[in-house]
């Protein structure tokens with residue numbers, strides 16, 4: 001079937017795994033330009049495996065992945081990145097490099113002619129990183145490190161930022177801060193795909209996909225999800 005004309009990312013029937021263990025069983029997910037999609041699932045549901053198959057760090061065994069209408073299923077990870085998709089893993093920053101060096105690495109990957117201009121823009125978004133730009137990333141708090149991870153990812157000027165558990169290792173206060181940063185990115189034409197087990201991220205999502213045991217159990221708007229009694233009970237703790 002041809003991709004939805006409005007999709008930026010369109011994954012259909014993605015199957016993937018490790019050795020003899022199959023983790024994903026025909027996952028369908030799409031992201032439209034500029035929207036924020038949440039991929040919600042418990043530990044071990046297959047979220048990381050799915051994101052890695054999108055960005056080319058795990059090879060999909062079957063299915064098709066399109067970015068901007070182009071089939072990228074067999075493409076190298078670096079070529080996917082050049083086409084506008086950037087991956088932010090849980091371990092997104094290099095602790096032994098300075099803040100500025102970390103951000104430059106993101107831009108260098110694409111060979112940007114004017115990384116300084118981009119740097120200024122990023123520092124406007126994250127003023128605390130400008131203040132600390134010559135310090136090692138290891139000196140930042142957990143929340144600030146996540147911001148640096150986002151800044152580093154954005155320096156590659158993606159159309160789609162794919163984020164794996166931005167809440168990992170953060171206290172609830174820092175999770176709120178990350179959510180605030182993500183909301184400030186919305187409306188800039190950037191699409192976000194966020195894999196999380198923390199339902200607080202529903203606050204920034206336009207649509208949600210629920211992954212369970214490598215299958216998509218639900219896809220729809222946040223309102224549709226909360227209207228679904230089983231999901232409401234499972235994810236919102238309804239008694």
Ligand code: ATP
Nearest residue numbers: 018021023041042043044045046047048049050197
């Ligand atoms: P988490 O939030 O714990 O990262 P997840 O939803 O991202 O969970 P995955 O990391 O994709 O889930 O893991 C799905 C399954 O694949 C799990 O059973 C996990 O143990 C297994 N798995 C993940 N990575 C590998 C690997 N490199 N080799 C073998 N099995 C793996």
